[in-house]
Amino acid sequence: MAIEQDEIEKIAELARIRIDGDQVPEVTQRITEILAMVDRLQAADTAGVEPLANPLDAIQRLRADEVTESNRREDFQAIAPAVENGLYLVPRVIE
């Protein structure tokens, strides 16, 4: 399936990845090649086949709702780009 440049721009926006305008044709070309390769899937007969999400068909195990971890906020925030008073800082969102 061919993909148009404006679709690539839309996907890049969904994925929150900026692509320089002059690189869009090259990225579009590469993604088109990959989609052409995966399109062979469409010919497979999968009527009635249950999708496989986990190779062992495992189910999510539950555990008791107990506190097992300690609070390490300072350790975690020590590696953040910008923090203040225990909060992560980002550019102003609400004017």
Add this chain to the structure above:
Amino acid sequence: MHTQTVSQLLQGLREKRFSSVELTRCFLDRIARLDGELNSFISVDEDNALAQAAAADARLARGEGGPLTGLPVAHKDIFCTDGLRTTCGSRMLDNFIPPYDATLIQRFRDSGSVLLGKTNMDEFAMGSSNETSYYGPVRNPWDHKLVPGGSSGGSAAAVAARLAPAATGTDTGGSIRQPAAFCGITGLKPTYGRVSRLGMVAFASSLDQAGPMARSAEDCALLLNTMAGHDPLDSTSSVQPVEDYCAGLGNSLQGLRIGLPREYFGEGLDSATGAAVRAALAELEKLGAELVDVSLPHSELTIPTYYIVAPAEASTNLSRYDGVRYGHRCDDPRDLHDLYTRTREEGFGDEVKRRILVGTYALSAGYYDAYYKKAQQVRRLIKDDFMRCFEQVDVLAGPTTPGPAFGIGAKSNDPVAMYLEDVYTLAVNLAGLPGMSVPAGLVGGNPVGLQLIGRHFAEGRLLNVAHRLQQVTDWHLLEPAAGRDA
């Protein structure tokens, strides 16, 4: 000391023929001398390694210690190491110092092993050549113009060049087995869920699995004994009991039924590589195994299925890199949107961006059924093919790769050509099975591998087959020029 196997080194340590400090120093010196050219390590923390070695020596002197006490091991830079930078081969994590250890790293610490350093890899484990690393390509110790394979290319090159006695890797679509084959070492991808994924930077969560990379099957068994086991902190970790992987190494292969999937010996396989694999199979036959023709009819759909499932999971996993909590952040963001989009533009390399875009596309409204759901359905057909084979045979065997290592730069501008390199390894991850690459000699002076595939949780059987093969052949003992360097 650097020429000895893990089991020989452990014996030498226990008998006090050398100390862990001497042993660790030996490998640190080799890394300092030889790795400038190979580029197999991203981080080496000499002081910490030597401190761990000294602590190991103290334990050994008291007659204490675990199964790997004093043994230096290199770890792929995908495993979080408390206080030691963990980059995953990406600019995004260039400044990331984890505040905790991956369960795998903790298990190695508990076993007494010395953390030698962190090995180079394709960015976020996405690649088959180690060329997508932000830290530059790793060179193949057998020929510096060739790739070492990927994504665990640094671990494979380090073990092959005798810069580490053993290493860990991860395998999402062949990332342990393919570099093991290209570098002439032994590598095992265990059953999905056998080794904890906690603290292992996520790529495709239903496929990712960690495993050992070493010079022999016996060495891999020693490492897997430390690595395998249930982890309550990883909800996909298996509760299946763990066996002693060394216990069955010497078992007889008499009557073992080895299936040869005919799709793995057809068009696309380099003829000399095919001949090398057949020679290895003939040795197994002499040991009493019976070779059986089998079929995996959905093989041709493996690559398309993988390149939907893996990018879809990757696009979800990598959405966490937002420049807010850790990792790279762009300078002077204008607003929150600019912060996200420019951080991710700068932090990710081209291949990672491509896979995020493909994954986002496959999961987006209007395409989900045609791509993601369809791929998951075919994934079941691929797994069912294997299950049918295992009704007839105990183990499957074939080539690990279509040929020996290719040149640096030969495929780096053609993603689809690169994807085809993993044609024999991807299905094993889709089905969650254990798979192994074992040296099968040289083609044009460079190594190729025999791939062994087992039933779920049959790691012990694969190690047994590989060990018996290595008892009667010397392919695993061949050394590249870099390894012979005194």
